[in-house]
Amino acid sequence: MMISEEALYAAAPEAAEKFLSALPDREDCVHDFSPDFEARMATLLRRQRRRRHWRALLAAAAVLGALAAGLSVGAGDRTDCQIYWSQTDGELRYVIRLEHTTTRPFQDAQLRCVPEGFILVRGSTSEIRGERSLAYRRGEDASFTLMQTQGEDLVGSKGTACQGSEVEVNGRLGLLVEEETDSTEKDLLWTDGPYIFALHGKGLSAEELLEIARNVTW
Template sequence: GKGGNRLNITDEMLYAAAPEAAERWLDTLPGREDCGHNFSLTFEASMSALLRRRRKRRWKTLALLAAVIAALGALLASGAVAERPDNYRVYAAQEDGLVSYSARPKDTGVDLPFRPLIPGWAPEGFVRDPDKTKATGHAVFSYHSQEDPDNLYFYIDQWHGEEQNGLFAGNFTLEDVEVDGEDAILIYNPDTSLSRLLWTQGADVFLLSAKGLEREDLFQIAENMKW
């Protein structure tokens, strides 16, 4: 903060405090089965690099995890998600570098079977990755560019029959849009070329996450999902 006395925090102090801080914040959060949490693409990449170096710099990984958990807890406590309107179909809000989102499908009261949709269109040069394990009511399909797989890729999460809520880190611009005439939210960062498109269709919620794709590509993918 500004002003006041400065405290000299040593590596040993951080190493000792991080597990306790993480445990304290974890106790305040809902259980794993109640969470629909999604980290940003950049955060996931950063954490992968940190975890690969965990043996040499374990205290820094613990400190970072504790800081992230504290930030998530603070956002939940702030009530950003709770302030969403009652009649929303899709909703997103940003506070202190964290984006919270919610999506409510139309047909939650109808007993419809889960039928995963796959993109019927992808940008030229993109190929589909091997399918990831599908949980009950959840499917993920991912694609990458053959020329630049690290900087040009996208994946789509599809959830069936229930509301989805999540959080991810980063400074993004939020824009109300439409996908096939239905309310949607475009979440993008022009500086990092990261973007997400959130929408619903029938009994399902869709989240398209991408890096390096043009705006037109996102909507072309979203509006050409097929059985």
């Protein structure tokens, strides 16, 4: 989901507190902002001063916390939301939250249907780390890799020019990331129960990548 201004303000208190509580000595911590950052935040503070001055201050702390921790700020009280992402100047940052944790043994992901011509070239599972990897290839120009992880939320970013969009994977929200500089490479991220799935494809269309994702079971 894209992060609106209202969602940022709703999430700001919690995000700011999490950032401050992580500091080794929060009372003595001082941060010098760049002139560009101060100018941007000054505009935000002026716009919100009459109605919610304190919220703007917390939003500034939340933005700093997000940048320092490499996280995107979530959607406030949307506890049912599993995917948080934001995009600025081609750089996309995301947080994928687990739906829930489990004490059950790790269950390997399986593909009910593999696109024609693809063969499995590598497969591995680590129950200790709680992850599984499957790599398929078709000739020299097409391939995809499925990563299945358990136990921790997934935090990441795409530093190159890319475009993010929301998609649906078996009734759940997914994030599709398409490279603008190389249209043949795409990433698809989604959750299913106690697992997070990341599907990276090369030489495949978005529709083909979604079809693979919809056939993942565990």
